[in-house]
Amino acid sequence: MSDLAFLSPSLASAVDGVSPRYRSPLEHALAGAGDALRDLSTLGKLEVRRELDAALEAGAPEVVRIAPNRTLVLCEAEAAPALAAQLGAVDVSAALAGLALSGERLMRRLTDLDLDGLPAMGAVAGIQCTVLRDEDEFRLFFAQEYGDHVAAVVLDAMAGLR
Amino acid sequence: MRLPAQPGERLDRTRPLTFTFEGATVEAFEGDTIASALYAGGRRVFSRSFKYHRPRGLLCCTGSCPNCLMQVDGAPGIRACIEPARAGAVVRAQNVLGSLDRDALAVIGKIGGPFTPVGFYYRTMIRPRWAWPYYEKVLRNLAGLGRVDRHGRRTRRFDTEHRRTQVLVIGGSEGGVTAARAAAAAGEQVVLVDEGLSLELGGLDELGIEVVAPARAIGIYEGGLVPVDAGNVLLRFRAERIVVATGSLDQPLVFPGNDLVGVMLPNGIRRLVREWALRPGERAVVIAPAVEPIVDDLRAAGTEVARVFDLNERPPKEIVARGRKGRLASVRVDGETVACDLLVMSSGRQPAYSLLAQAGARIEYDAATGIFVPRDLPANVEAAGSVAGTSHAVPNLFPASAGKRRFVCLCEDVTTKDVRRAIAEGFDSLELAKRYTTVTMGPCQGRLCHLASVRLYARETGSDEAAIGTTTARPPWSPVTLGLLAGRGHEPVKHTSLHRRHEELGARMMWAGAWRRVHSYGDPAEETRAVHRAVGVIDVSTLGKLVVSGPDAVAFLERLYPNRFVDLKPGRIRYGVLGTDAGRIMDDGTIGRLSEQQLYVTTTSTGAEAVLEWFEWWNAVWRMDVEIVDVTGALAAVNVAGPNARELLGRLTELDVSPDGFRYLDLKEAPVAGTPCLLLRIGFVGELGYEIHCPSPLAEHLWDTLLERGADLGVRPFGLEAQRILRLEKQHIIVGQDTDSESNAIDAGMPWIVKLDKEDFVGKWALEHLQERGPRERLVGFELDGAAVPAEGSQVVVAGRPAGRVTSARWSDELQRSIGLAWVPPALAEEGSRLEIRLNGSLQPAVVRARPFFDPEGTRLRS
Numbered sequence A: 001m002s003d004l005a006f007l008s009p010s011l012a013s014a015v016d017g018v019s020p021r022y023r024s025p026l027e028h029a030l031a032g033a034g035d036a037l038r039d040l041s042t043l044g045k046l047e048v049r050r051e052l053d054a055a056l057e058a059g060a061p062e063v064v065r066i067a068p069n070r071t072l073v074l075c076e077a078e079a080a081p082a083l084a085a086q087l088g089a090v091d092v093s094a095a096l097a098g099l100a101l102s103g104e105r106l107m108r109r110l111t112d113l114d115l116d117g118l119p120a121m122g123a124v125a126g127i128q129c130t131v132l133r134d135e136d137e138f139r140l141f142f143a144q145e146y147g148d149h150v151a152a153v154v155l156d157a158m159a160g161l162r
Numbered sequence B: 001m002r003l004p005a006q007p008g009e010r011l012d013r014t015r016p017l018t019f020t021f022e023g024a025t026v027e028a029f030e031g032d033t034i035a036s037a038l039y040a041g042g043r044r045v046f047s048r049s050f051k052y053h054r055p056r057g058l059l060c061c062t063g064s065c066p067n068c069l070m071q072v073d074g075a076p077g078i079r080a081c082i083e084p085a086r087a088g089a090v091v092r093a094q095n096v097l098g099s100l101d102r103d104a105l106a107v108i109g110k111i112g113g114p115f116t117p118v119g120f121y122y123r124t125m126i127r128p129r130w131a132w133p134y135y136e137k138v139l140r141n142l143a144g145l146g147r148v149d150r151h152g153r154r155t156r157r158f159d160t161e162h163r164r165t166q167v168l169v170i171g172g173s174e175g176g177v178t179a180a181r182a183a184a185a186a187g188e189q190v191v192l193v194d195e196g197l198s199l200e201l202g203g204l205d206e207l208g209i210e211v212v213a214p215a216r217a218i219g220i221y222e223g224g225l226v227p228v229d230a231g232n233v234l235l236r237f238r239a240e241r242i243v244v245a246t247g248s249l250d251q252p253l254v255f256p257g258n259d260l261v262g263v264m265l266p267n268g269i270r271r272l273v274r275e276w277a278l279r280p281g282e283r284a285v286v287i288a289p290a291v292e293p294i295v296d297d298l299r300a301a302g303t304e305v306a307r308v309f310d311l312n313e314r315p316p317k318e319i320v321a322r323g324r325k326g327r328l329a330s331v332r333v334d335g336e337t338v339a340c341d342l343l344v345m346s347s348g349r350q351p352a353y354s355l356l357a358q359a360g361a362r363i364e365y366d367a368a369t370g371i372f373v374p375r376d377l378p379a380n381v382e383a384a385g386s387v388a389g390t391s392h393a394v395p396n397l398f399p400a401s402a403g404k405r406r407f408v409c410l411c412e413d414v415t416t417k418d419v420r421r422a423i424a425e426g427f428d429s430l431e432l433a434k435r436y437t438t439v440t441m442g443p444c445q446g447r448l449c450h451l452a453s454v455r456l457y458a459r460e461t462g463s464d465e466a467a468i469g470t471t472t473a474r475p476p477w478s479p480v481t482l483g484l485l486a487g488r489g490h491e492p493v494k495h496t497s498l499h500r501r502h503e504e505l506g507a508r509m510m511w512a513g514a515w516r517r518v519h520s521y522g523d524p525a526e527e528t529r530a531v532h533r534a535v536g537v538i539d540v541s542t543l544g545k546l547v548v549s550g551p552d553a554v555a556f557l558e559r560l561y562p563n564r565f566v567d568l569k570p571g572r573i574r575y576g577v578l579g580t581d582a583g584r585i586m587d588d589g590t591i592g593r594l595s596e597q598q599l600y601v602t603t604t605s606t607g608a609e610a611v612l613e614w615f616e617w618w619n620a621v622w623r624m625d626v627e628i629v630d631v632t633g634a635l636a637a638v639n640v641a642g643p644n645a646r647e648l649l650g651r652l653t654e655l656d657v658s659p660d661g662f663r664y665l666d667l668k669e670a671p672v673a674g675t676p677c678l679l680l681r682i683g684f685v686g687e688l689g690y691e692i693h694c695p696s697p698l699a700e701h702l703w704d705t706l707l708e709r710g711a712d713l714g715v716r717p718f719g720l721e722a723q724r725i726l727r728l729e730k731q732h733i734i735v736g737q738d739t740d741s742e743s744n745a746i747d748a749g750m751p752w753i754v755k756l757d758k759e760d761f762v763g764k765w766a767l768e769h770l771q772e773r774g775p776r777e778r779l780v781g782f783e784l785d786g787a788a789v790p791a792e793g794s795q796v797v798v799a800g801r802p803a804g805r806v807t808s809a810r811w812s813d814e815l816q817r818s819i820g821l822a823w824v825p826p827a828l829a830e831e832g833s834r835l836e837i838r839l840n841g842s843l844q845p846a847v848v849r850a851r852p853f854f855d856p857e858g859t860r861l862r863s
């Protein structure tokens, strides 16, 4: 069995004293955007394709149920590979970008999701996202290749509210 | 000229402002609309009509007619009577040549009448056919509703906002406000949308009611979706309960001269006087039911009321309005002529039921009240106030007066005669006639012409309103700017993790599905040279990538592909062509075996999503023990190719990269430059090459290291254009470029890939059939005698007849020849066959090449 190490960015190691630079998919797009947006892309993220039992859940830092048989686990980046092995999950840390923003009004400009019915999956800025809510803060997780696009749409929507 | 302050006027006289109209300064107060300020300044002509360029003045003052459409800050079709006056606004007349008061095009109205009846453009200008574009241009300039600046850029910003509420009340009429108050009192969350015409909305926010004004509901769609035009923002409301309180609309009478400047509807008078403190005219005649409030308004403004005809008492048999230069001068009613500059007329009020009809209500004619009323409202939709059908109108819209044009539809300049003519021509159903005459299809969307046209139809066809019925109500209920519907126009685009690096290198980018990819870094030929002579790197992160695992993983792929995989050893790779049920090529890529039960599948860049769906669909059908994980975005990939590729890779990894340690079609997992990677030794571009897949956040590090450590080896990034040339030298196909939805693997020259002795696989029967039948055409390589490069899609000609087509062609610097791939008849698919290719009108001789042009034995690839 391959442990699919090539999926885990946190397994990078230093060579000749130089360790690989981790580059978030939002890093370039958010440069100079101020602190209204938080980049969560560097979090460890795991996808579990079955019901997580309570015991395992207790050990995991944050568990988000997306669909009956699909769970997103958020953790420290370094903890991802080990936790993935433990939970029988896929390390999707590299696949997903994460963005935190605040303001219901801003969210309403980005999505038609019911903001009182979160967490949920749906289109934000035209892209399929997993959306979490904590009072007035919203966290989005989505395919990293859309990072520039989502950042651009969010920044543009913020400009429209200024 | 303003009247003294009126109770409840909208003006804030302490805040004056100015804007310009046709370059001249116009004074206004905060609270004015553009039309009210212009009216105060003495302007009476506000527009020129659509077809005849007749002068038109304010008619409804409520945004329900086409009479005040103007160009405001470059945007055409703005209703000046509801557009707030803004300091510095630049307002212009539209649809005129010259000025509003002297429009050179008015000549059309004078002489054009008989020549331009309704539908004339369907009949008179259709021959000769080729001339229509010219006619069209002329007509478009003469008719119309303003001009869009086609070279202009987005000057206004439009946003979209998604809103939810329990109760949405549309319209701040009395009924609407009552409903909103009741809902709020019951503890419901209420939003009230109003066009900004209602005055009684104060104090609602204290009750927790959110008032959105000025704003207009555009329609009611499925699921309680109500888009609301709030100026710069499109509010997309989803409401559990919708209360429609759009009220009722003054219906004009139809008589000769009914479009003269100075003929107005009662509500318009009310607004002019009560809201903007304006005197609507000096001497007025009133013809309407319920005349008292109108007379009150006129008296309050100091207008002399010369004569009043109460339609409720005795409908006149004859009404004729006469004018001078388009402005009202007198009215003759039943033989009695009264001089006047203002005629306030109406046949009554019709419920503004459109939104209810859109929501699914049935619309029924009520003969007792003379109006169409909404019935059988759908669940969750209510009608409040006069829209429910509490108004009435006298059926006698058409006093039988002889005389000049009587306009049924002001928006489209359609007269009673036009409608009669349409009926005579056989357009005898309302829906057909609507499309032919365009009545109800103008900016007013039937608000002022629908009832009139139904009545006219009834009369002309000897029927009645109930039998004629209504036309289908559709959105938009209010005119809406296209920019608002378009919104911000962000197109979802995918970037690879190396996008910034490509930009920094000055790459020319191109679309590949939703991806942006590198076309070249400036010199594709030079890039191919680097790959042949030294080493090149190309970003192939866009490849689709799947991990297929589980006890049945191999059996699953065995059933999906025509290839064989049971004998694929862990650590080895095989090329695979994915086929449809009909044996047609759907996608291609590589399948590598990570372990007994894990396979790594790559797909084309643009086929990734379709392949994933295909896999998941079959997995659901076959119920095998297989898990499919899409890792396309998780992994970036760089292909390192060229004679120096081994040396470069060797510098970055501890892996044994010797020819025996890392063979052609081997797959390995190992760190490269400290990055956990999956390495595939494959060779799409025909040189020794490795495809390195790594976690996307580390891609820049890998890329930078490759370029840094390979500098002395002559490393150079290359783009898709170079890749296309290189793979063509090897006759490697690109699915979707060299194949189409009809192509199969056998005809495409890959019969070795199809294992018909396998038990079963998707498309097997079809491929068996194809095998038996023999190929109809074959995909082959060709080289041209000359240096010219045929365009993709060029014709292959054999013995003077079209016999095939070119799918790819390029100039190869390496071979110093023009080469390509083409579909040709099977008989010509032999090495050395001669054919011709049509190129710039002449025929170029070409030779079929059955084997790769470059390194046919594959020694470099396998070195």
Ligand code: FES
Pocket (backbone or CB within 6 Å): B057, B058, B059, B060, B061, B062, B063, B064, B065, B066, B067, B068, B069, B079, B080, B081, B082
């Ligand atoms: S006068 Fe402005 S829309 Fe009728």
